Amino acid sequence: MRSATLVRRIAARPSIVFEALTTAEGVAAWWGPDDLPVIRAEVDARVGGAYRVRFRTVDGKEHESSGEFLEVVPSRRIVMSWHWTVGGVEEERGRTSRLELDLVPIPEGTELTLTHADLEGEASAKSHAGGWGGALDKLVRHLEKRRK
Amino acid sequence: MVNYRPRDLDRVFATLADPTRRAILARLAQQECLSVSALAEPFSIKLPAVMKHLDVLDDAGLITRSKQGRTVEVRLSAAPLREASAWLRPYERFWAPALDRLAAHAERKEAQARAAEREGKGR
Numbered sequence: 148m149r150s151a152t153l154v155r156r157i158a159a160r161p162s163i164v165f166e167a168l169t170t171a172e173g174v175a176a177w178w179g180p181d182d183l184p185v186i187r188a189e190v191d192a193r194v195g196g197a198y199r200v201r202f203r204t205v206d207g208k209e210h211e212s213s214g215e216f217l218e219v220v221p222s223r224r225i226v227m228s229w230h231w232t233v234g235g236v237e238e239e240r241g242r243t244s245r246l247e248l249d250l251v252p253i254p255e256g257t258e259l260t261l262t263h264a265d266l267e268g269e270a271s272a273k274s275h276a277g278g279w280g281g282a283l284d285k286l287v288r289h290l291e292k293r294r295k
Numbered sequence: 296m297v298n299y300r301p302r303d304l305d306r307v308f309a310t311l312a313d314p315t316r317r318a319i320l321a322r323l324a325q326q327e328c329l330s331v332s333a334l335a336e337p338f339s340i341k342l343p344a345v346m347k348h349l350d351v352l353d354d355a356g357l358i359t360r361s362k363q364g365r366t367v368e369v370r371l372s373a374a375p376l377r378e379a380s381a382w383l384r385p386y387e388r389f390w391a392p393a394l395d396r397l398a399a400h401a402e403r404k405e406a407q408a409r410a411a412e413r414e415g416k417g418r
Contacts (some may be wrong), residue, residue, distance in 0.1 A: 151386035157398045159405035167401045177396035180389045256405065261394065263386045 150264035158256040161222040168192075168225060168248060174200055178212075181205050192219055198227065208233050214246070224249050229263065303356065307379045310355040315340065316348050320357060323371035330366040 157164055167173035169192035175185040179202040186201040186209070199213040211232045218226035225248040231237070247262045310316055319334060335345040349369065352358045356375045361368050 151384060151390060153387065153390050153394055155394045155398050157401050159398075159401035160408075163404045163408060164397075164401045167397055167404065173400070176400040177393055180392055182396075257401075259394070259397075261390055263390065 150262065152260065152262045154261075155259045156253065156255065156257070157259055161250045161252050161257045164250055164257045164259060165222045165225075169219070174198070178202055179204065179210075192216055192225070194219055211235075214243075217245075222250060303375065304379060306355045307357065307375045310351055310357060311379070313348070313351075315345075316352055319345075319348060319352065320371065320376070323358065323369060328368050328370045330368055331360075332366070334369055 167176065169190060171188040171190045174190055175188040178185050178188065178200050181204055183203050183205060186203060188198075188200045190196075190198045190200075192198070194216055196216045196219075197213065198216065199211065201209065201211045203209050213230050213232075214228040216225065216227050218224060225246075227246050229244045229246045230242075242265060244263060244265050247260075247264075249260045249262075251258045251260070311320075315338060318338070322334065322337075323329060331345070331349065332342070334349075335342050338345060349358065349360065353360060357372055359370050359372050361370075
């Protein structure tokens with residue numbers, strides 16, 4: 148199972164960091180692996196709400212990350228499902244992963260911990276099945292394909 | 296925290312492109328510290344050639360050398376390798392620069408909020 152955990156200390160209060168993570172305007176200001184501007188950002192930051200961010204990378208490819216908010220605790224915690232496409236084509240074999248963002252107030256502002264983990268195996272897929280809709284259907288199809 | 300200095304990464308990857316240097320690192324990963332002659336022993340190349348490889352590894356920050364009396368001890372220095380292997384993982388590659396920009400954006404907003412609060416108080 149692949150996962151990544153990154154921690155950043157940010158000199159801004161948690162409510163401001165939270166806003167940067169949960170509004171289209173905020174997300175558009177920083178999303179993506181390089182400095183190219185975000186093409187479109189839609190963020191509906193409530194449980195079951197969708198986000199969709201489209202951006203271009205320096206290799207000229209258009210990427211889209213999309214998913215659903217699974218947990219939203221203002222200024223504290225965000226959990227979302229995560230799914231990539233490149234040029235409209237599924238990346239990572241249509242795999243769905245899980246992104247967790249935890250905000251902890253510290254004297255100089257906020258400590259942000261980001262954990263991005265693959266969802267491997269049916270058990271973990273089921274336990275997060277809550278409000279996935281289409282993404283879950285795709286995941287189940289993907290898992291069935293792999294079992295064959 | 297993952298800190299990316301692309302130029303150093305270039306050097307780490309270029310250094311790893313040689314099989315003898317990878318073998319040296321693999322031995323150092325198993326044994327905390329080895330003398331230069333102990334390190335050179337299993338290789339079919341001459342000591343000066345091993346020394347040259349050690350110079351390259353040292354320049355890339357992958358090893359440290361220290362003189363103990365008449366022998367030179369070589370140790371693995373793990374941080375650049377960790378950074379290189381983190382770079383190879385797609386999630387880190389995506390998120391590390393994005394979070395740097397997120398931090399810069401939030402800090403700008405914080406400065407604006409503070410300026411607005413000061414103005415509010417001044418009235």
